[in-house]
Amino acid sequence: MTQKQVAPSQTTVISRPPIVAVLGHVDHGKTTLLDTIRKSNMTAGEAGGITQHIGAYQIKIKNQKSPPKADRPLTEKIKNEDEKSITFIDTPGHEAFAKMRSRGVAAADIAILVVAANDGVMPQTLEAISHIKKAQIPYIVAANKIDLPEANIDKLKQQLAKAEVLVEGYGGDVVLMPISAKTGKGVPELLDMILLISEMKGLTGDPKGVFAGVVIEAKLDKKRGRLASVIVKNGTLTISQTIYAESIPAKVKALISDLGQSVTEATLSQPVEIMGWEAMPQIGAGVYAESQIAKQVETSKFQPKPFALPPVTDTKTLKLILKADVAGSLEAIKENLGPNIELVALGTGEITESDILLAKSTGAAIIGFNVKPHHKLLQLAQTEKVRLKTYAVIYQLLDEIKEVEAILNQPQAQEEELGQATIMAEFTADEARVAGCRVTKGVVSRGDLVKILRKSEEIGRTRVRSMRFGKTDVAKTEVGKECGILFDKKLDFKVGDLIIAYKLHELLA
Ligand code: GDP
Numbered sequence: 001m002t003q004k005q006v007a008p009s010q011t012t013v014i015s016r017p018p019i020v021a022v023l024g025h026v027d028h029g030k031t032t033l034l035d036t037i038r039k040s041n042m043t044a045g046e047a048g049g050i051t052q053h054i055g056a057y058q059i060k061i062k063n064q065k066s067p068p069k070a071d072r073p074l075t076e077k078i079k080n081e082d083e084k085s086i087t088f089i090d091t092p093g094h095e096a097f098a099k100m101r102s103r104g105v106a107a108a109d110i111a112i113l114v115v116a117a118n119d120g121v122m123p124q125t126l127e128a129i130s131h132i133k134k135a136q137i138p139y140i141v142a143a144n145k146i147d148l149p150e151a152n153i154d155k156l157k158q159q160l161a162k163a164e165v166l167v168e169g170y171g172g173d174v175v176l177m178p179i180s181a182k183t184g185k186g187v188p189e190l191l192d193m194i195l196l197i198s199e200m201k202g203l204t205g206d207p208k209g210v211f212a213g214v215v216i217e218a219k220l221d222k223k224r225g226r227l228a229s230v231i232v233k234n235g236t237l238t239i240s241q242t243i244y245a246e247s248i249p250a251k252v253k254a255l256i257s258d259l260g261q262s263v264t265e266a267t268l269s270q271p272v273e274i275m276g277w278e279a280m281p282q283i284g285a286g287v288y289a290e291s292q293i294a295k296q297v298e299t300s301k302f303q304p305k306p307f308a309l310p311p312v313t314d315t316k317t318l319k320l321i322l323k324a325d326v327a328g329s330l331e332a333i334k335e336n337l338g339p340n341i342e343l344v345a346l347g348t349g350e351i352t353e354s355d356i357l358l359a360k361s362t363g364a365a366i367i368g369f370n371v372k373p374h375h376k377l378l379q380l381a382q383t384e385k386v387r388l389k390t391y392a393v394i395y396q397l398l399d400e401i402k403e404v405e406a407i408l409n410q411p412q413a414q415e416e417e418l419g420q421a422t423i424m425a426e427f428t429a430d431e432a433r434v435a436g437c438r439v440t441k442g443v444v445s446r447g448d449l450v451k452i453l454r455k456s457e458e459i460g461r462t463r464v465r466s467m468r469f470g471k472t473d474v475a476k477t478e479v480g481k482e483c484g485i486l487f488d489k490k491l492d493f494k495v496g497d498l499i500i501a502y503k504l505h506e507l508l509a
Contacts, residue, residue, distance in 0.1 A: 016205040016268035017058065017085035018198035019107060019231055023128035024114035029144040033114060033181035034090050037191070040184060052260035055217030055229035056271035058087045061191060084195055087231060087269045089216055107214040107231060107284065110197055111139040112190070113165075117151035117178070121159040127395045129163055134393055138197050140175045141167060142190055147180040205268040211235035213287040215245050216271065218280050224254075226277040230287050236267040237274075244288055245281030247489065249463065252276050278449070279504055283403065318404055319364035321355055322346040329369050329394065336398050340405045351377060351388065359386040369397055385459075418501040419444040419479070423493055427484070434468075434484045435493055437477075444485070445476035448501035452493050462489040464501070 022030045041059035061084050089108055111132045115125055132139050141160065143153055157170050166172020175193060179186035217229040228245060230237070237243070242251050253276035257263045266272035281287075319342045324330040327348055334346065344364040345355070351366055351373045359366050359381075366381070368390035373381075381388040391397040419442030423435045437444075444450075444464065451461045467474050468484045477483040485499070 012208040013204050013206045014268070015199075016203050017087055018109045018194060018201075018203055019056075019087045019089065019269055020110050020112060020194055021089045021108035022112045022114060023132065025116070025119070025122035025124040025128070028114045028116040028119065028122070028125070029181040030114050033112075033142065033144065033179070033187070034088055036181050036184055036187055037088065038090075040187070052256060052258060052273070053090065054256065054258050054271055054273040056087055056089045056231055057258040058085050058270060059191075060085050061195070085269065086191065086194055086198075087271060089231075107216055108135070109137060109201065109203055110194055111135070111137055112142050112194075113139055114142045114144050114181075115156060115160070116145045117143040117153055117156050118145050118148045120152075120156050121163055126163055129165055130393055130395060134396065138201065140177055140190065140193055140197070141165065142181075142186075143176055143178045144181050146178045146185065147183050153178055205232075205234045207236050207267045209235045211237055211241070211243065211287075211289040213237065213243075215281045215283055215285045215287060218283055220280065224275055226280050227273050227275055228277055228281045229271055229273045230266075231271045232266050232268055234268070235289065236265050237272065238265045241289070243274075245277070245285040247461070248277060248279045248281045248285075249488075250274055250277040250281075317342045318401075319344050319362055320401075321359050321364050321366045323351050323355065323366065323368045323371055324348055325370035332394060333367075333369060333397065337401065338405045341401065350374075351390075353377065353380060356381050356384055356386050356388070359388075360384045365389070367391070367397065367401070369394065415502040415504060418442050418448055418503060420501070421477075421483075421485070421499040423495050423497045423499065424482070426493070426495060429468075429484070429486070432486055433490070433493075434486050435497075435499070436482070436484050437499060438482050439477045439479050441479055442501070443476050443478050444483075444499065444501040446474075449503060450487070450499050450501050452491055453498045453500065454494065454496070459493070459497070460489075460491040462487045462491055464488070 022034060024030050037059060038057055041061070111128075113125070113128055113132060115121060143151075143156055145151055146153070153176075157167050157176065160167055160174075160176075161170045161172075165174055167174045167176040175197075177186055177190045177193060179190055181187070211232070212234040213230040213232045215228050215230055219227050221227050228250075230245075237252065237255065239252050239255060242249060244250075252274055254274075255263045255266055256273040256275075257266070258271055263272065317340050320337075321344050322330065322333060323346070324333060325348065330346060330348060334343070337343070342364075344362045345358060350371050351368050355366055356377070358364070365387035366389075368388070370392060371390055373388065373390065378388065389400075391400075419439055421437040421439045421444050424438050425436030427434050427436060444467070446464050446467050448464045449461065450464055452459050464485055465488045466486045467477060468486075469477070469482070474483060487493075
């Protein structure tokens with residue numbers, strides 16, 4: 001989600017709190033730092049209560065000395081100069097952190113790289129640096145555990161310089177803050193620095209603008225169903241609004257704040273847990289108001305299909321064709337693939353036409369590392385409906401594959417067929433393509449999830465937005481009857497295609 005998508009409307013653009021991700025090697029103190037910040041910021045009442053882990057929390061800093069003002073062309077006012085907020089993405093445990101690391105950074109405005117000053121730069125510190133640089137966001141190095149006698153800040157600065165993180169005094173301008181997450185020393189200064197960087201960056205949003213957010217956590221709750229935590233990047237999210245995480249809809253049933261309270265709305269940079277999803281959204285997915293969907297589909301028309309989600313199938317493996325620039329990278333990737341990955345083919349060199357044809361015939365996705373497919377090849381992949389994605393950072397490649405694997409391990413959704421219809425004609429109404437259909441089985445209703453098949457091959461999934469008989473809107477159409485169907489998403493349907501309406505039942509673990 002970029003600022004570009006956030007319509008800079010005329011009057012209501014204001015500065016918004018920074019969203020901060022904490023990265024670093026395991027055991028270097030990320031969790032302790034996040035806990036210390038959260039606890040030190042709680043009011044007496046909250047400290048006694050139960051806070052909720054929803055994947056992020058927001059703190060408020062009162063009576064802050066106002067940091068020096070930077071040029072903020074878009075900012076018209078700051079809500080309350082005496083109270084500033086910061087949102088922290090709060091990823092528990094190292095495993096979960098590794099899973100969403102790259103996406104966590106993508107959701108964040110500022111990163112904190114935690115490095116224990118006794119251990120120094122470790123392998124996951126390097127990974128974290130690579131993610132932060134890729135995300136091109138400002139960051140602060142928190143040199144942690146300075147309460148320990150072995151802490152050696154000078155040595156750490158030298159190690160960081162080797163890793164191309166040039167701190168002040170070492171030829172660069174990356175800020176390094178010595179802290180002890182355990183005792184709290186240096187933590188208020190770290191928070192000040194976050195606010196200063198945020199001020200300089202001039203982060204803004206429009207609470208009255210079109211809603212946009214990002215999924216930071218998703219889970220299945222036995223009582224409350226599917227839950228996804230979202231951080232609001234623009235606009236205001238309210239109960240009963242319909243939103244989409246990529247293509248997964250939710251009619252917002254309940255919103256839970258990071259304090260575990262039920263709230264009626266959430267606005268700029270606020271994290272909130274959302275109830276009401278029709279399938280499980282993916283961590284890192286962009287979330288949009290309904291009106292944004294058509295736009296998104298349009299702009300992605302000539303881009304290769306996103307790799308992210310494999311279709312729900314009864315097999316729990318993901319088939320891949322792997323191409324890399326050199327044998328060394330190929331080996332490194334191969335070694336790190338989990339048991340749910342089936343390698344259909346692998347090799348060095350560019351992705352070729354025959355790779356695409358092989359992918360099509362085997363149902364595999366193509367993954368390229370440090371290779372640049374030609375535009376024509378991407379078009380061929382698009383036409384053949386082959387998922388193709390290339391990467392330049394190995395950790396990102398592995399992280400994304402691990403995410404897909406995690407999804408494969410989740411309880412699968414079961415489809416229950418509700419009805420079938422055949423597309424008999426096509427016409428245009430209000431500039432949208434409408435499918436003229438005859439229902440051949442069961443009932444098709446407004447709001448149903450549908451998949452469209454051509455000669456038994458699936459060409460896409462969406463939802464029935466509205467249905468008409470003649471000029472009258474109808475809620476459902478039964479077997480033998482005809483209707484015009486308008487879909488939620490632009491799909492390249494043709495006369496003769498079969499529409500299957502279904503609903504999803506998720507098997508609780
Ligand atoms: P994470 O894996 O990066 O989240 O690390 P944790 O926050 O779980 O910390 C790992 C260990 O380091 C724990 O035993 C913490 O108590 C300890 N630790 C974290 N911060 C500090 C610190 O500032 N000083 C000292 N002495 N220990 C710390």
